[in-house]
Amino acid sequence: MDGGTDLGRNLHSALRAVANAVKLDQDHHNQDAYVYYVQCIMYIAQNLLDEIKAPSQEMTHVRKKFVQLGQKCMERLGALADDVGKPFATQGSHSTVQSPQPPPGVYPQPPPGVYPQPPPEVSSQSGVGLVARSVINPPPSSAAVSQPSAGQQPGIASKEKVLTPLEQAYLENQQLMAAYKARMAKMKVDNKRAALMSMNLQRRLAENLALAKAREAALERKIRERQQRHQDIAARRFAGEEEKQAFFTQVLNYEEQNKWTLPWREKLKESPQDASLIHSLVRQILSSTDHPITVLLIKYQGQIKLKIEPLVLRHGQSMVPVTVPWPLDDDDEEEEEEEAQTSDYDSLATNASDTNTELEKSGASESTSANQSENSCDKDLGDISGDVKGNLESAIRKGERLSSKLKSQSLENTNVPKVVKKCEDAAKDNLDPSREKYDVNDMDDLFEDSDDGDDEMPPGTDSTASQDQATPVMDSPEQLTAALERHLHNITKDVHVCLDQLMSLFIVAYEELDSPAGRDQCRASMEEPFFQPLWPLLLSLFRIVHRKKEVKVAKAMTQYINVSPGQLGVASRLQLPEEDVPYEAAILELRALFQHVCPLNKLESLVKVSKLICQCVEESYAKKNDQASPVPNLGADDLLPILSYVVLHAGIPQIVSEGYAMEEFIHESYLMGEEGYCLTSLQTALGYVASLSMTPLE
């Protein structure tokens, strides 16, 4: 073996490598120098190991030199060891991200003893190739680090399939293992070399992991730093308000992941008063699916829906939708309507007489005579459930007829199968004597529980479940109405709490919004996304609660469908007899009010109605072009009769509930101004219109 010359050459390489390390050391690149020294030591150790396997007398001095060189390196390592831990922590991304790759030429040749075959040149390449992939030249892992260093969180890094240093190291080690196995298979025989390779491999693997861990630590530190920074920002802005701090941190973290939010923040900073910018920002955020605010919005909507739906299902299904024309001649109609309003299928099942009233009204009398006079307690369960089922079926038939008649009122149309199921369940429940009967007030308590700002209300568990089971026996319609009103009140409160909460979160996320104008705009922009899915349900509930008044208004609308302004007490100068339909523009606008889904838009529409009334007067007088008759001034005394006229001609009794709902959901600040005035006027006019059904005009 010509190991002697090889060893001499290797000593030369080692000396060069150590010289490089010393140079780095002198230049205070402690980190790199440290790594170099270690690598030198490894190189030296490898050579010493090779040498001792085939010891020769001539090589003793070379061995000594290697040992001395190794000692020097160890000395320097000892000196650097203390500093070297720190650069990871203090020198920032540069030193940690940079791989400890030596400059080219440091390891020009692999230790020949390790890879004696094939010929030196080839062996050197392949040897480096093996090493390069593991420690000395790890470009993939440096790429993996550089990405997170751009500001990613580990969670995101993994989500976006960017490998972490440790994952990268794992992969590399796997590749190393594969290469090792392949090589082992090729070599087969030489146990000594196999052992050497195994050692080499182990060294590489260990190195790989050590480096990866170091990078991991650096990354972790960076993440901590960033989170700390966010926390500091949050802390500065919301000193003492921990929850807001937490939320703001959350928003900032979200923005790290979703860069689209960043330009908005800048734009808002530039022009915090720009109403349309605020509007677009709010809409943009609420149209995303995973912004912290949107997540909360959706959660709130779900909770509110879950509260309303059972109520609407229970109490709204059996009702005939209030429309115009509404039967006037039948005096019983109103009473029956009240009955329909207050009874539901559950009470139908329990109270035979109620059931019969309901069924007679529906004209499905064939199945009722049998049980009309009998007390349900005397019957056996099977009979009763049969009867009840019959009653229910006829009631459902009635419902079907009605729904086909009134398709336009899509909201009110019943989901028949659902009702059947529900009613059957309810009937069964009711007939089970062991089942406790629930009181309305108990139901109420369930709702109130979830009302104290306790957001942990488990949707669809307690309240809804027990509601489905509950079979309250309504002693009086008043009681039920009162219970419904309480529900409505609580739900309204919930809606407000949710809206306020969401708005305060917007202000937390964007401090620029914390001005009166910003808040107004923010709230206004929030309304549509908030109410869009909820309004139909909310309105259904309002219609159930305010049904009596709707019926009255519907009657008046039917009766006075062709009323003239003069009949309603409009002053003669404002009767506009020249017009085909006086105040037609206002009437059309009022009808269009129902198309809007959020209270503010409706309110705006209402203000427009008032303005159009004035405009109609103006235009009518302009047509006359008569200087002798000046355009009259409109005060409240004039406006209200005209508004009543407009309401009557619009012919939509639903406006009653719309008005109540608007009043509940519009922010107080609007109720003080012109908007509130128009709404109040509408309600007054509706009160007047409703009174017409009781005491007709002379």
Next chain:
Amino acid sequence: MYGTNREGMARRLTNPGVKAPEFKAILLGEAGVGKTCLFRRFIGQSFPSGTKTTVASQASDKKVYETDDGDIQVTYWDTAGMERLASLTETYYRNTNVAIILFDVTRRDTFDRVIFWVENIQERRHNKDPTKDIKIILVMNKIDLRTSTGSDTDFVTSSEVMKFIENHQNGSKIQALYEVSAKTMEGVDELQSFVVKCLSEERRTYATMDRDIKSLKLDNDYRSPKFSLKAWVKKSCGF
């Protein structure tokens, strides 16, 4: 566009700079006693006379008064006095701080109706909203007609009204009686000053909406979960 629509609304609601506390004053009284005229005087419009080219559309408007303690914003609401509608005016009372009840000194029937509103407000205070007192100011309008036609026995006199106030002071909050003419502006400024004075007192206990909004607490659910890198590394790397 929606945004620009809203802009107008937002602007109306907001004063630049410091937001003046908002108060509401409503004008009550029989039809024809001059509520609308007085309203227009309050918000700085001229007395309706002669030819007009546009119809004044607003029956509610706000005015900002400067006081020593800062600005006060008063929203005035005109109401309908027709008897059939008057019974429905309760909806107008919401958030009202001051009610100005007018009658026409030349029409005794309008004075007789004053009792209706006084009792209406009184009732409301006892039954519905005891926390919010509505201060009442009685106003004798059209005093210009009284002087121009000499002393007619049918006119409502101040002493009569004072006696009425004494009789109804129990339980109601009639603050003052003013004799004005919306037409000649006589007494109108004094009346406005008194309204502002009443509201200044009210302001001392007035909590602004800003504070309410600021004190809102965040949802507990939304506290950011504590991120544990260790746990994450363990989970995703298998260490």
